[in-house]
Amino acid sequence: MSTFSAESSHARSNPVAEPRAIRVLRHVWIPLSDGTRLSARIWLPQDAEEHPVPAVLEYIPYRKNDMTAGRDNTIHPVFAQAGYAAIRVDMRGCGDSDGTMADEYAQSELDDGLEILSWIAGQSWSDGGVGIIGKSWGGFNGLQIAALRPPELRAIITICSTDDRYADDVHFNGGVIIGSEMLSWASTMFAYNARPADPRIVGESWREQWHRRMNEPPYIDTWLQHQRRDDYWKHASVCEDYSAIEVPVLAVGGLYDEYRTTLFRLLDNLNAPTQALLGPWAHNYPHQGNPGPAIDFLPEAVRWWDRWMKGIDNGVAEQPRLRAFIPNSARPGKDIAERPGRWIAEQQWPSNNIADARFSLSEATRNGSPTMSSTESIGSAAGSWLQFGEVAGQQTDQREDDAESFTATWPELESPLEFVGTPAVNLTLRSDTPRGLVAVRLCDVGPDGTSRLVTAGMFNLTHAESHEHPEPLEPGSRFAVRIPLLASGHRFLEGHRVRVSISASYWPWAWPTPEETKVTLDLAVDDGLLLPVRQNSDDSYTQDEFRAPTPPPPNPIQVDGVPMTRTLATNLVTGETDLVLNNEARQHDSQDGLVYYTWDQDRYLRTAGDPLSAVAECRRVEHFSRPAVPGAPTPNAPSEISQAEASAGWDAKLCTFSRMTGDKDFFFITNELVAYEGDQQVFSRSWSTTIPRDLN
Known part of the structure; x- marks a missing residue:
């Protein structure tokens, strides 16, 4: 090498x-x-x-x-x-x-x-x-x-x-509503936007300002009103120019x-x-x-x-x-x-060392029905769409999801295969309803049969011609679509196999269509995977900065946290799945005395066979406290803040709850916010919104 x-x-x-x-x-x-x-x-x-x-x-x-x-x-x-x-x-x-x-x-x-x-x-x-x-x-x-x-x-x-x-954020992927992030991120910003300013910095006006912030409406109402790539998403998208x-x-x-x-x-x-x-x-x-x-x-x-x-x-x-x-x-x-x-x-881009290699579906071992249902329980092994590196957010073995999907698996590699760039999968499909989606996964199958998720992509089939001008599908009519996967890089080792897994359901990443939809692959068309393969992969690159990080300067912030948890419960009688993610952290500023505590929970429920059973629920707690130290010097306070204000104690907490469901025609969103000073409730408000589905 x-x-x-x-x-x-x-x-x-x-x-x-x-x-x-x-x-x-x-x-x-x-x-x-x-x-x-x-x-x-x-x-x-x-x-x-x-x-x-x-x-x-x-x-x-x-x-x-x-x-x-x-x-x-x-x-x-x-x-x-x-x-x-x-x-x-x-x-x-x-x-x-x-x-x-x-x-x-x-x-x-x-x-x-x-x-x-x-x-x-x-x-x-x-x-x-x-x-x-x-x-x-x-x-x-x-x-x-x-x-x-x-x-x-x-x-x-x-x-x-x-x-x-529109293409890459936590709202949509391929025109599909990202079920695990749309409400979750909106709920997070709902809580973040309601957090108070620090009275040590802004003085007594902090309460009035806090109440103004808490009355601001949740963002999700706006985001869900724009389900196609319209001017709202074009704003501040630098790809426009x-x-x-x-x-x-x-x-x-x-x-x-x-x-x-x-x-x-x-x-x-x-x-x-x-x-x-x-x-x-x-x-x-x-x-x-x-x-x-x-x-x-x-x-x-x-x-x-x-x-x-x-x-x-x-x-x-x-x-x-x-x-x-x-x-x-x-x-x-x-x-x-x-x-x-x-x-x-x-050294250069585009690189002469990279060329698309085509993996034809006809040359693969194919398993699973080419007719896929939108109500299947597939997707719980995907991990988090937005990952911060926690173990609980990482994907797990894909074999169970693969078994419920249509898969194309190519023969064992005789030598390593390496790619870097943006893969894509070409498919020819039919849907039995005017709507539908597909999720496509690229997996590395080991000699022991384990299946590792390398990258994935989702696609709203009504967006086959345009994300800006989607059109209802004509049930039963055949159409072609190119599905880009998230860019990636990977080296499939000798003896491993390349696999593409396809499904019409992928919960909770993909918010499901509102009626059971059967999406059928046309296997008579020789579609397949396009993989940007490196031709010369017997190389490596080094530089000084790729060593382990230099220890940071001394930090007055002390952070304690409970590792993120992810639990899945399945009711074997009803087919309901209940996926719950929890995060908790506390930090203390030794220079300032401020303690910041945060807790969040995301919950995703769905019942196999029921197209309208999807529910997302999100809870958040934000808590700020600082002990009173009468008479203590407060050199960090602005000069216009009195000594009494600067040395006073502070205890402000807010709790939010958000919920998203839907029927055949609408999404239903509720948001609740309650705030406390110490043990006293000082604010409470709820919002309820009904938003039409737009081919989602």
């Missing part, structure tokens, strides 16, 4: 090797033109006032004081030590920032982002240049702000994000993350300098990558900033356009903490 080693400038740019002294501004107000103030935390090199520096911005709704405080302390001090002003801003309506938040990626969010960049550039410690980094939400708006071409922006690092809000992005982009993703296809679309379509880094992890920053191996990502990020914001010729511009971790075949459950495999690189 040949090895290619990148010449890294790690010795020159490693932020840990020669760290600069820094200072932290725990709370700074950023004023906006409409009078709104955004709350920020800033890490600065000690001498930045005398020697202005470039800035790195992370702009998200997840609360700098508590929710992401621990993670922020692993990132932004390192950037400051490397000679950057690191700015972490809470969006409008979040944390201690003024106002309420209208929706994901609303125009006001992007307009505020432009004002933040202008404000940063005008500070005495700033040299005028800004980079944006962010994971998930911050990765989204980094791309979106870049497309607005602000003059201050020099480069971005976008992690676990998307260029197409890739040419608008002119700054260098480092796109980062993980093989267990639902957003990973974005990397390849950005490589295919951006004209600005673009590189992609695809690791083995889930929805994580790579230095906290889980499952591993994690990498020393912060020096990698600093090298990116050094090249594009300081003009240092450090070899970054000459790096391969794609660097990817390729896992080897492994028995399900044997690589839950760290995946076996290696890093590879493709």
Whole structure:
């Protein structure tokens, strides 16, 4: 096996090797033109006032004081030590920032982002240049702000994000409503948006602001009113005009993350300098990558900033356009903490080393009926659609689901087969109703018969011609459809077999059609799998930053949590399945005294044979507390907050419940919110909405 080693400038740019002294501004107000103030935390090199520096911005709704405080302390001090002003801003309506938040990626969010960049550039410690980094939400708006071409922006690092809000988020996949995420994420944002500002920062006005936030309607009502790719989803989807992005982009993703296809679309379509880094992890920053191996990502990020914001010729511009971790075949459950495999690189993209290999269904061993029912109990082994690396969220052995699906399994491999990119499956189908969906899985079948999920995709068959203009199916009529799977990379080892599994049901990932639907494969047509196979796979790639992460700076945030649990109960008499996921965490800020507790539960019920039995229920608890310390100094409080306010105790809790069901024509959504100060209930409200189905 040949090895290619990148010449890294790690010795020159490693932020840990020669760290600069820094200072932290725990709370700074950023004023906006409409009078709104955004709350920020800033890490600065000690001498930045005398020697202005470039800035790195992370702009998200997840609360700098508590929710992401621990993670922020692993990132932004390192950037400051490397000679950057690191700015972490809470969006409008979040944390201690003024106002309420209208929706994901609303125009006001992007307009505020432009004002933040202008404000940063005008500070005495700033040299005028800004980079944006962010994971998930911050990765989204980094791309979106870049497309607005602000003059201050020099480069971005976008992690676990998307260029197409309809294609890749937690709402739809292939036009199918993601049953395990649509309500779950809406429920999470329903609770997040209702969280109060900290009275130590904003003073007595926190209660009035809290009540305004708690009266904001849930987002799911809007999301479900737009079930096709209309102007709502086109807004802030940078794929509508890739040419608008002119700054260098480092796109980062993980093989267990639902957003990973974005990397390849950005490589295919951006004209600005673009590189992609695809690791083995889930929805994580790579230095906290889980499952591993994690990498020393912060020096990698600093090298990116050094090249594009300081003009240092450090070899970054000459790096391969794609660097990817390729896992080897492994028995399900044997690589839950760290995946076996290696890093590879493709210097150019598109790569001459990659070509689509066609796997014809006629050449495979086929099992299961080609007529598939939408009411089958299939999908519980899939794991979570949106994964954070927890063991309970990872997929399990697919054999049970395979046994209930139509499968095509090709012969044992005589030598390893390796691919990286976006697979697709071509199928010719008929449906006996005007609606229908299919779920397609690519699996690695081991010599012992175990079946490992490599990647998957879902498709709403009424969207066969267009996600923007779906049409009812003509029952019994044959049609062809190409189903893209989520991008991935994998090495099938010798003796293993490639399998495609197809079903008309996949709960809870896919919200089921409202009547029993029989979808039939036309096996007379020689359809099959298209796999982007690497022609030369006897190689590997190394660089300094792919080592184990450097230990983070000392962190005052102490986090305790109960591992995520996932339980499935099946009633063998009625056929009802009950899937329950639980998460619980508590963190304490030793500098501030703040305790933040969060608990959430998602529950998915369905009865085999009953097309209208699907139920999603989500519960959330958000609790903030700080003991009163009368007379104690509170140096972190703004000057306008009195000593009495700053040293007072705080105990605020909110509990939410959300539920989604449906009949043949409508979805029914309920949301409830109750809030407490100490033991006293101070707020209660419920919302009920009926939303028409739109070919879903």
